[in-house]
Amino acid sequence: MENELLGKFKLVVGMEIHFHLKTEKKMFCSCCADIWEKEPNTVVCPVCLGLPGALPVPNIDAVKKTQMMGLALDCSLNMKSRFDRKHYFYPDLPKGYQISQYKQPLCIDGKLKLESGTVVDIERVHLEEDVAKSFHEEGKTLVDFNKSGIPLVEIVTRPCFRNIPDTVEYCKQIQLMVKYLGIGEADMEKGQMRLEVNISLRTSEQERKDELPKYKVEVKNINSFKFVEKAIQSEIIRQRELLENGITPMQENRGFKEGSMKTVPQRSKEEAKDYRYFPEPDIPPMEFTPEYIKDLKTNLPPTPYMIIDKLEKEIGLSRNNAKTMVEKLGPSYISKFEKLLRMGADPIQTSNLLLNKKEYRNVSEEEIIEVIKNTKTAYSKMEENELNAVIKKVLANNLKAVEDFKKGKESSVMYLVGEAMRMTSGKNKPDPIQLKQKILDMLDSDAN
Ligand SMILES: [Zn+2]
Incomplete structure (x- = not known):
């Protein structure tokens, strides 16, 4: 343009x-x-x-x-x-x-x-x-x-x-x-x-x-x-x-x-x-x-860039996810996130929860830990492989939506989630939030 x-x-x-x-x-x-x-x-x-x-x-x-x-x-x-x-x-x-x-x-x-x-x-x-x-x-x-x-x-x-x-x-x-x-x-x-x-x-x-x-x-x-x-x-x-x-x-x-x-x-x-x-x-x-x-x-707080680096390199989030956390959540929720990790919460699950379910941002850390415990998250290795295959197929079949996403149209990722949901069935239906994150991660690794 x-x-x-x-x-x-x-x-x-x-x-x-x-x-x-x-x-x-x-x-x-x-x-x-x-x-x-x-x-x-x-x-x-x-x-x-x-x-x-x-x-x-x-x-x-x-x-x-x-x-x-x-x-x-x-x-x-x-x-x-x-x-x-x-x-x-x-x-x-x-x-x-x-x-x-x-x-x-x-x-x-x-x-x-x-x-x-x-x-x-x-x-x-x-x-x-x-x-x-x-x-x-x-x-x-x-x-x-x-x-x-x-x-x-x-x-x-x-x-x-x-x-x-x-x-x-x-x-x-x-x-x-x-x-x-x-x-x-x-x-x-x-x-x-x-x-x-x-x-x-x-x-x-x-x-x-x-x-x-x-x-x-x-x-x-x-x-x-x-x-x-x-x-x-x-x-x-x-x-x-x-x-x-x-x-x-x-x-x-x-x-x-x-x-x-x-x-x-x-x-x-x-x-x-x-x-x-x-x-x-x-x-x-x-x-x-x-x-x-x-x-x-000495007393200067970390800059957003330093926090993104830390979330990626020390905590293990994808660069894309780390960036979204810092941009969308703001400093007080990042502190909350770090506190939850110190309390033993899983970084990826916790970041998904804070990013995608706004209603949990303001509840106590103890309640969040409880919610995370009760969410089904662990995929078996087989489920994981199947799901990855489905996502790969969806990305390959929807190049226009992938292209739109890379140009900055964030909503096209929801279209991809919908397509992937359609291709999974019955008891193997994934959690849409985790699915979205998986797709974002895959798009992210694709871009690098
Ligand atoms: Zn004055």
């Missing part, structure tokens, strides 16, 4: 991801940072309203959580870091500048390895304050300042993505990492995570010479993984047409319209100098000791 859209051109993408940190207080004042469903303008004070003379005091917890994200992304932490003022005027930013980081961000030069093997090149992870929220209605603009001053982390990559699947997987990995580190919820429906995609095209010749295109188009404020994909596709079509007509696309910011699934122009892209960055005079520079950083590293 993507290659057809690109024609003779090659894709170059860089990502900027913003997410809210989960802290008790806002970034520079003592207002409560839990603003979800609060009445507009009820969680505010002179600092986050940007009133003259109000002095910001940095939230140390937010600084620490940003550094945790940096460490999880293999960044170097700057021993000296500081805040800067980024100037622009907009109704949601009445003081005329946002406190952000420019010259000395908290974290620089990280990397993240994706399942595809691609290594994402992280340029920086910095901390800033979020701005207020503006609503436009009936010719008026209304502003709610509750969101103003919520600690906001920005992760910037270098233009290192060459295809859409890697770009989308990276965004998903970041969201998962934020949740597993326990530093935020990154719930896009609540506006806690926003994605910005920098997109440009180049020729094979430029790619060979490792030459970057002379322009980039930034699509702002995307709030779903699906829309990242759609925005890139829409830009490939638009930019390719311009390039084929000998026109270099304009360097600009664009928005994404969900209705048409297309990007539309916004204000033209500011150069960094337009923001007139300068050091925030009301906040002294920060300095960290090697002991402090060592301590952070």
Whole structure:
């Protein structure tokens, strides 16, 4: 799909991801940072309203959580870091500048390895304050300042993505990492995570010479993984047409319209100098000791990638199953899973139960152990061989469904389960949940 859209051109993408940190207080004042469903303008004070003379005091917890994200992304932490003022005027930013980081961000030069093997090149992870929220209605603009001053982390990559699947997987990995580190919820429906995609095209010749295109188009404020994909596709079509007509696309910011699934122009892209960055005079520079950083590293929770590796290599789940566990269950159920294993539960049975029977996720460990004991699971060697033969036959006879599954259509596995159920009979009817797992495992080993 993507290659057809690109024609003779090659894709170059860089990502900027913003997410809210989960802290008790806002970034520079003592207002409560839990603003979800609060009445507009009820969680505010002179600092986050940007009133003259109000002095910001940095939230140390937010600084620490940003550094945790940096460490999880293999960044170097700057021993000296500081805040800067980024100037622009907009109704949601009445003081005329946002406190952000420019010259000395908290974290620089990280990397993240994706399942595809691609290594994402992280340029920086910095901390800033979020701005207020503006609503436009009936010719008026209304502003709610509750969101103003919520600690906001920005992760910037270098233009290192060459295809859409890697770009989308990276965004998903970041969201998962934020949740597993326990530093935020990154719930896009609540506006806690926003994605910005920098997109440009180049020729094979430029790619060979490792030459970057002379322009980039930034699509702002995307709030779903699906829309990242759609925005890139829409830009490939638009930019390719311009390039084929000998026109270099304009360097600009664009928005994404969900209705048409297309990007539309916004204000033209500011150069960094337009923001007139300068050091925030009301906040002294920060300095960290090697002991402090060592301590952070030692106490860093395992990343989702490390947990997947552990479930696969130490506990013996298939890679596919381990990934699904980490993505679908979240950190608290993974802890529960590990506790059940320590109590002697079988890993494969337990993971099937937690994944496929939601009703058991919140019952006590003792009850789960009881349920597992009473489920028929052990197949005789003969049953096992018969079942494997049936599955192989089903996979061979339904190549379209297998293909669909590999392209990401997860529901086609249920079709395969149905087919396999039809081919087994009487007392040999397998448990559909275990059957599904067997099929997934077989598809998984097939893929590797
Ligand atoms: Zn405040």
